[in-house]
Amino acid sequence: MDTKGLFMNRIDAAFANLAAADRKALVAYLTAGYPDFDTSLEILKQVCGAGADILEIGVPFSDPTCDGPIIQASSETALKSGMSLSKSIELAAALRQSVETPIVMFSYYNPVFRYGVKRFAEEISRAGVDGVLIVDLPPEEAGDLVEALAGKEIHIIRLAAPTTRPERIRMLAGGAGGFLYLISRTGVTGTGGLDPAAIALHAAAVKKVCPHPVCIGFGISNSDDARALAPLADGIIVGSALMRVLSKADDFAAIPALAAAKIRELRVGMDAAGMCAKS
Amino acid sequence: MTNKLIGQYPDKSGHFGCYGGRFVGETLMAALADLENAWNDASKDVVFDRQFREMLANYAGRPTPLDFAERLSEHVGGARIYLKREDCAHTGAHKINNVIGQGLLARRMGKMKVIAETGAGQHGVATATIAARFGMSCKVFMGAEDVRRQAPNVLRMRLLGAEVVPVTCGTSTLKDAMNEALRYWVAEVEDTFYVIGTVSGPHPYPVMVRDFQRVIGDEARRQALEQIGRVPDLLVACVGGGSNAMGLFYPFLDDRCEMLGAEAAGEGLDTPRHAASISGGQPGALHGAMTYLLQNDEGQIHEAWSISAGLDYPGVGPEHAFLHDLGRVRYAGITDREAVEAFKLLCRYEGIIPALESSHALAAAIKEAAGRPKEQAVVVCLSGRGDKDLDHVTAYMKENKLWP
Structure with missing residues (x-):
């Protein structure tokens, strides 16, 4: 059983509102517990206030094989500060007390599997999480997760890559909910070298077969990138660029404001793109 | 055995019971599907099989001998110990069998860039x-700590024209080398072939590597029938990822024959310093497969620890996890000290300097043989030669009063 179309949660509402306002979604990835629990919570709150439409809370993992050096380093810092999957769920629950922004839990599969897939589903549901993205869990292996989330009004966010062939994109899009995460290019998170022409072609092909909003991620680092890519889909996802800015801070207290400033910079780029498209 | 195992596993999606599978990011899924198709075609192709057999014979020097260790057996005073001499293969270890297979497959797929991880x-x-043999470009990812520990092999790789990439993230050992190889592969997947070195990783690697390595067991079975007149009573092999063990065990799975996998117990299974994923780990997903892993209760992977860099890995091939749960193969821990003692015995009694990895198998075999009658035969996979370990072993011996 897939989860599409059976319910509407905060993610669906956010995309509906954005579409009505003719705006694109800004999805912000932040490593949970970086640099520590309390600062991380404050960062997430301020990022929401600064204009992020959807949050991806990244559960730190010891072996993040899909991530580049920046998220590897932030994950290591978070783990050293005592972060874990259970504390990441606590973080989401604490954030949900004060914001209504949709929350996606981003994780590798091992922490979720070890925790117990059913227990994970129940606890994130109680915490007020709206979506789950398990980066190394293709649909073929996701039976337990789909079953555990049945009836919970939580979307499974799927990824499509430049290497994903058309018939598989149809399968992925059909089984997904919330939005489809379109990977901009081959490689891990956080490395540059975006090719907007190639991404445009790919995004158009994916949008044709995907019944859900499509957001583009990997390698989007500044407002120019945001301006170039936002018009190609329904939103963009920014992770490493955000974490890179945070890693430059002199002390923890300064980090939340830096994160908010980066979000505003990206927002300006995206909204400028919208204006150009209209003029 | 009443239930047949050979040819029954994995299933079409690469699962050995609840283990194995394909736990990778979406970017790699197409490449794995292509590899699976290419492998399925090649494994039915008589020309591919002939090329593989010819290279095993003429380039790798197979068959390797099955060698009765008479003085060692007398010293132990129990069952007769036979050595399957993979140390005699070209490059000094069983690893050559698998890379000939994957190299031929890469060439068949038109991929002339290969990458690998190494411990x-x-x-x-x-x-x-x-x-070098096929004229391919080659990058090898190796933990910075291992680059330091295994300097002679780094030189050999460079002489052979490969680029050695030291990996400094995480614990700077084999697990991190594999992380980095996977990251590189995700970026360069269109034209690069990833040569995984053991029966681990996403499907089809575990089954493919096992099928390339089963030549060890096929030969050993034939040689045992000739020399002993029957299949051995016990097979013993070391298990890090477990490719030499799967290679030896697989052709015997349907025989009446016990099997024992020797895991690296480091400083002891009751300490945190070991690499025994089955004896001391829990199921989980890492590097593309569901299997036993060294990890904490929140699913973070532990650092593995062993005197032997080749066993210093926090996971194990999924087929071993499956055979363990079935009860078909036993797995036991061998400490650093036990391995070094066995290393020393083989040097003195048989004139063979074994790899530290293989010394774990030898130690387990000696323990087992001691409690068995002379009529029984134990076959040990001597997976590699020990020249690479000399500095490390002599330092350990001096420190622990095992020298000379």
């Missing part, structure tokens, strides 16, 4: 060797 450097050397 002790044996698989890196083997991959660099085959890349």
